[in-house]
Amino acid sequence: MTTSTELGFRRTRGLDILALACLVLIAASLRPAASSLGPVLSEVKDGFSLAEWQTGLLTALPGLVFAICGIIAVPLLKRLGLFTALALSCVAIVAGVGLRAVVTEWTTFGLLTILALAGMSIGNVILPVYVKARFPHRPTLGSTTFTVSLGLGSMLPSLLTAPLADSFGGWRVGLGFWLLLPLSALITWAVLRTLKSVPILSGRGTSGPVTSGPGTEPGAQRVEEPPRRPVFFSPKARYMAMFFGLQSANAYVQFGWVPQIYRDAGLDPFLAGIMLTIVTFGGLPGGFLAPQIIVRNIAPRAFLVSFGVSAVAGYTGLLLIPATTPWIWAILLGYGGFAFPAALALITSRTRDVSVTASTSAFVQSSGYVLAAIGPLALGGLLGLSGGWQVPLWFMVGISALMAVTGWLSAGPGTVDDELAPDRPHGGTGEAGTRETDRGTEEADSGTGEAT
Incomplete structure (x- = not known):
């Protein structure tokens, strides 16, 4: 390190x-x-x-x-x-x-x-x-x-x-x-x-590129590595970008449309606003818990999938019985909002070198926010064409299911660094890279435990 x-x-x-x-x-x-x-x-x-x-x-x-x-x-x-x-x-x-x-x-x-x-x-x-x-x-x-x-x-x-x-x-x-x-x-x-x-x-x-990762000892002479491939060539980075974009699309839709969905279901404006507050409040405990689970590698795949499953349940409740126990659907959507801090924690935990962290952060967020901008526009278009909330909410159920799938894929073993290494086969990490990554993860977790 x-x-x-x-x-x-x-x-x-x-x-x-x-x-x-x-x-x-x-x-x-x-x-x-x-x-x-x-x-x-x-x-x-x-x-x-x-x-x-x-x-x-x-x-x-x-x-x-x-x-x-x-x-x-x-x-x-x-x-x-x-x-x-x-x-x-x-x-x-x-x-x-x-x-x-x-x-x-x-x-x-x-x-x-x-x-x-x-x-x-x-x-x-x-x-x-x-x-x-x-x-x-x-x-x-x-x-x-x-x-x-x-x-x-x-x-x-x-x-x-x-x-x-x-x-x-x-x-x-x-x-x-x-x-x-x-x-x-x-x-x-x-x-x-x-x-x-x-x-x-x-x-x-700056006196040259900064590297970090296993094998870098204090005072050791740095060895220039062959240039990596662009971050787009990492499947993990692409899955992370899709996960980030789908969770952001969920968030933008909820901020813009959830109060109106509840109001159209018969709730008064004040209560509809409270439902949105419940949804957005989920980001606060998520900010505490999600990085702990992702960085410590505690069943991260199941954790990320659970966000999509929870959002599917929340949108299904809004679709079928929105005015019946409305707070339950808001809580389920709020738990789905844990996906945002988890997506940010993935960027740092699934990269080693700070230069790869920078490139991955830029790629994941810039491409992900394209999806985030499209989501609310698509929902508004579907609402205008269909004249009701059935089609738009089914659309969000599908978005949330895709979020679960990309969460599973992006939280798998390995790092973006391994997939971009010039000696790696195109599009994968390889068994050796996975073993090295798992060893690095264990060392990082050990160091984290000592520090905390």
Whole structure:
């Protein structure tokens, strides 16, 4: 395993705590620009006199921007290095979130929203690389902190933006309040870098490629490896991208349509909103539990399949008896939401070298968010064509079943690194690679147990 010295940063207990605080603040900054808009969307629409298509465009932006901008994250990381790339991510979020709260033209508002989402997209891809590099001996701690902070960054704005707007003078205050998170993250990140506790993985000033994995001893001379194949050639990476995209499609559909499904079934708007709160709350315990199970390799295949099975049950309940024990269907869909932190934990646990982690993170998220953007659009189209919820909900049952299948495939033994090694047969890891991976996993689990 690559040491702290080899990665080029200092570590003490105090610096580790500060590094963890940076992780919390940056991860929590990667959702509010999107999740704070929904609670005051009606007020924003009235404030700018938006047409329906303009409002729809604003709600569709997260998936589209995440898919497009995720592609540039790794080249940016290689060009600028980890510190500058994540600092740029925070700056974009601060500028986008802060300035859109004061502009008077909806076009400018939309462009600033895109800027904030672009910063979030870059952070989505690069932050798992920071987790992998900065907490190599505490992977469970790093992954859990990352996913829980993401969940809080999504949940708190959805709960607090409307009360803030009501209490402090309107939707502009409610939206602008959330610049405090990325601003705090940027300041803490700068302090951490000043103390030389940020790993420099690439960019100017790097003294060669950074590698990690079994067999790398402190002080050992690094051996240049033959170039790997592009990450697309890894079947595991493709399955992970499909799993990530299908679970994201589920999430976007639930955020946008679950309240309306319940309202059309006869529930009042307040109770329908509570059902959505139950669904979204699942991300918080999932953020604690999913990384623990994935990183420690505790029956990960069965765990990921259970998310799809639970979502199938939830959508079937909404299809057949939505108004009968509606909270049961919401709980089942909420458990299916554990898939998001599990998908992020897979990226770090199924890669060894930090450069492979970066490439896999970019590929999985950028291609996965394409599916995430298509899902809600397809559901809306089916709803318009069929005139009811039967066909759209059967569609979501199928999506959830596919999520279970791709979860089983993506959580199998082996790593993306093995499948991309130049001496591997095209499209597979091989028995030797699986044995080496299993040995590496056992060593990682042993190290995790000692650290925790």
